[in-house]
Each structure stands twice: as structure tokens, then as C-alpha cells.
Amino acid sequence: MTDQVVTAGRDIAASAAEIFELIADPARQPAWDGNDNLARCAQGQRVRATGDVFVMELTTGSVRENHVVEFDEGRRIAWRPSEPGQTPPGHLWRWVLEPIGDRSTRVTHTYDWTRLRDEKRLVRARATTADKLRASLDSLATLAERQ
Numbered sequence: 658m659t660d661q662v663v664t665a666g667r668d669i670a671a672s673a674a675e676i677f678e679l680i681a682d683p684a685r686q687p688a689w690d691g692n693d694n695l696a697r698c699a700q701g702q703r704v705r706a707t708g709d710v711f712v713m714e715l716t717t718g719s720v721r722e723n724h725v726v727e728f729d730e731g732r733r734i735a736w737r738p739s740e741p742g743q744t745p746p747g748h749l750w751r752w753v754l755e756p757i758g759d760r761s762t763r764v765t766h767t768y769d770w771t772r773l774r775d776e777k778r779l780v781r782a783r784a785t786t787a788d789k790l791r792a793s794l795d796s797l798a799t800l801a802e803r804q
Contacts, residue, residue: 661773661782665790666765671801673754673762677731679800680752683711683723689800691792692785704734712741727751747772748782764797766790 669676679685683698694715702711709725724745727735733753737745748770755763768790770782 661769661771663768663785663787663790664765665787665794666763667791667794667798668757669762669764669794669798669801670760671762671798671804672760673731673756675804676762676764676797676801677734677752677754679797681705681730681734683713685800686713689793689796691794691796692789704728704736705730711736713738723750746775746778748778764794766794 679689681704683702683704684700687695687697696714696716696718698711698713704711704725705728707725707728709728711723711725713721713723715721720741721738722741722743723736723738725734725736726749727733731754733751735749735751737747737749739745748768749772751767751769753765753767755765757763768782768785770779770785773779773782
């Protein structure tokens with residue numbers, strides 16, 4: 658691992674299916690975003706496969722298209738954000754879920770910016786720390802464990 662791959666993980670007392678639903682439905686993501694980056698997302702964009710694209714509005718008012726590049730229902734999802742109509746500049750958000758039992762799941766969240774070449778995004782990439790990923794995991798756990 659390099660300093661351009663940031664990872665955090667934790668066990669959550671909920672099933673992988675319940676947790677995955679909170680991640681794969683972009684309209685639910687602003688509720689658990691620990692990076693204070695996501696403002697809103699229109700309903701009806703639930704991710705179902707690699708190649709899907711969902712659109713999200715950021716807290717800055719900018720809009721991002723998120724290109725799903727990894728998908729295994731209930732287990733793994735990853736996307737590369739981009740400005741609308743543009744090629745993704747190279748960073749990736751990944752979630753991996755490993756069931757520990759019926760009501761417990763190990764969740765690993767990764768931000769990988771090893772392929773990021775857009776100079777104007779490097780400051781934000783460097784500011785995305787494991788603490789911010791853990792904040793997302795903690796918020797996700799709070800929501801999932803309430804269900």
C-alpha cells in the first residue's frame with residue numbers, strides 16, 4: 658500500500674445485504690458520508706451492475722457522475738467519479754463486505770488515488786484520510802444497526 662491508497666475497516670452488526678443496500682442506493686449515501694462531500698442524489702439510481710453510472714450533487718454544488726467499475730451484489734462495489742460527460746480522472750471509491758455471520762459483517766472502505774493525474778484534485782485527495790473513511794463507516798454502522 659502507498660499513501661495514495663487509504664483504507665479503513667470495521668465490523669458492523671448487520672447483514673451484508675442490509676449494509677450493501679445503504680451503499681448501492683446512492684440516494685442513501687449522503688446520510689452516512691463521513692467526508693462531508695455528498696449533498697444529494699435523485700431516487701431511482703440503485704446500482705445493479707458494473708457499467709452503471711449514478712449522478713450525485715456535492716456539497717459544493719458540483720455534480721459528479723460515478724462510473725461503477727466493480728460490482729458483486731452484496732459483497733463489492735467500486736466507482737470512479739468524474740465531471741458530467743468527462744472521463745474519470747483516476748480516483749476510485751471501493752466497498753468490500755465480508756459476512757462474519759447472519760448479523761455481522763466486516764466492511765472495508767478504500768479510497769485509491771494512485772491513478773489520479775488531475776492536479777486540481779490532488780489537494781482534496783491528500784485530505785481524504787483513514788479518519789474520514791472511518792467516519793463514513795461509523796455513520797453507516799449507525800444506520801445499518803438501527804434497521
